[in-house]
Amino acid sequence: xxxxxxxxxxxxxxxxxxxxxxxxxxxxxxxxxxxxxxxxxxxxxxxxxxxxxxxxxxxxxxxxxxxxxxxxxxxxxxxxxxxxxxxxxxxxxxxxxxxxxxxxx
Amino acid sequence: xxxxxxxxxxxxxxxxxxxxxxxxxxxxxxxxxxxxxxxxxxxxxxxxxxxxxxxxxxxxxxxxxxxxxxxxxxxxxxxxxxxxxxxxxxxxxxxxxxxxxxxxxxxxxxxxxxxxxxxxxxxxxxxxxxxxxxxxxxxxxxxxxxxxxxxxxxxxxxxxxxxxxxxxxx
Numbered sequence: 001x002x003x004x005x006x007x008x009x010x011x012x013x014x015x016x017x018x019x020x021x022x023x024x025x026x027x028x029x030x031x032x033x034x035x036x037x038x039x040x041x042x043x044x045x046x047x048x049x050x051x052x053x054x055x056x057x058x059x060x061x062x063x064x065x066x067x068x069x070x071x072x073x074x075x076x077x078x079x080x081x082x083x084x085x086x087x088x089x090x091x092x093x094x095x096x097x098x099x100x101x102x103x104x105x
Numbered sequence: 106x107x108x109x110x111x112x113x114x115x116x117x118x119x120x121x122x123x124x125x126x127x128x129x130x131x132x133x134x135x136x137x138x139x140x141x142x143x144x145x146x147x148x149x150x151x152x153x154x155x156x157x158x159x160x161x162x163x164x165x166x167x168x169x170x171x172x173x174x175x176x177x178x179x180x181x182x183x184x185x186x187x188x189x190x191x192x193x194x195x196x197x198x199x200x201x202x203x204x205x206x207x208x209x210x211x212x213x214x215x216x217x218x219x220x221x222x223x224x225x226x227x228x229x230x231x232x233x234x235x236x237x238x239x240x241x242x243x244x245x246x247x248x249x250x251x252x253x254x255x256x257x258x259x260x261x262x263x264x265x266x267x268x269x270x271x272x273x274x275x
Contacts, residue, residue: 007115007155009223015152017213018123019145021206026130029202031195034180035135038142041173042126045149048165052156059228061241065249067161068238071168072253076260078173082180083267089184098197 012053019046033085033095037078044074115155122148133196135181139174146170157230160238 019042026039048067055063089095125144132138146169153162242250 005109005112007112009225010217011115011119012152012156013217014214015119015122017210017217019126019149021209021213022126022130024209025202025206028205029196029198031197032135034177034184035138037180038129038138038177041142041169041177042129042145045145045169048161049149049152049156052153052158052161056156056158056230057223057225059226059230061234061237064158064161064230064234064238065241065246067158068164069249069253071161071164072257075168075172076257078176079264080260080267082176083264085180086183086268095184096195098195 009053009057012049016046016049016053019043019049031096031098033088033097036097037081037085040081041074041078044070115152118148118151118155122152135185139178139181142177143170143174146174157232157234159233160235 023039023042023046026042027036030036030039048070051063051067051070053063055061055067085095088100092100094100122145125141125148128141129138129145132141146165150162150165150169153159153165
């Protein structure tokens with residue numbers, strides 16, 4: 001009971017583990033490329049929670065700075081990935097990642 | 106930190122985050138996934154506030170909800186016909202996926218709760234850290250900061266170049 005009511009590092013790590021697993025599940029089982037991207041965003045958020053939790057309980061600033069950079073990289077990744085998905089849709093008329101099997105038109 | 110209100114609010118936001126993330130993953134409708142992702146991002150931002158990273162929480166709301174989620178919704182609407190009501194996403198490899206999900210959660214939680222190795226420092230982060238982020242950005246992390254800004258500029262120009270419509274044809 002003490003462990004449940006006093007919020008500590010393990011609580012954040014638990015949420016992060018669940019988000020990471022759900023993201024991996026989405027990446028693995030979905031055929032729609034955009035839902036796969038959403039899974040990647042969930043994984044990045046899980047990593048960020050871990051960075052910030054360790055940073056808080058360590059007292060340093062390294063995790064906070066890393067989390068900021070992760071957010072920037074996630075923004076760049078989402079923009080590029082959406083551009084690629086739109087191009088794939090123009091060429092193949094579908095965003096089903098399991099049916100896209102050729103590199104040329 | 107064993108204030109009951111604090112604990113209750115923490116569990117509330119944790120539940121919002123986890124259940125909306127589960128809904129993102131398990132619903133078959135792409136639009137529902139995208140809107141459920143909104144609640145996940147807000148829940149994660151609230152958890153960042155609990156971790157005394159208020160600046161990161163605001164950045165999360167601005168960048169993820171204001172930028173990435175809008176991009177994802179644009180992607181959904183570009184790649185599906187709007188008139189088509191059931192925009193289902195097909196599922197593949199469901200049994201290995203479920204095994205991976207259960208195994209991953211089980212293994213990670215087992216490791217976290219059976220290793221009593223975490224030794225928190227006496228000086229945890231307290232209060233607002235905006236000022237310290239400013240100092241760190243301009244002193245220790247000035248090179249990564251500049252590099253990431255150039256990377257973001259290049260990535261956005263590249264994305265705009267890739268996604269534009271062809272001048273020839275159509």
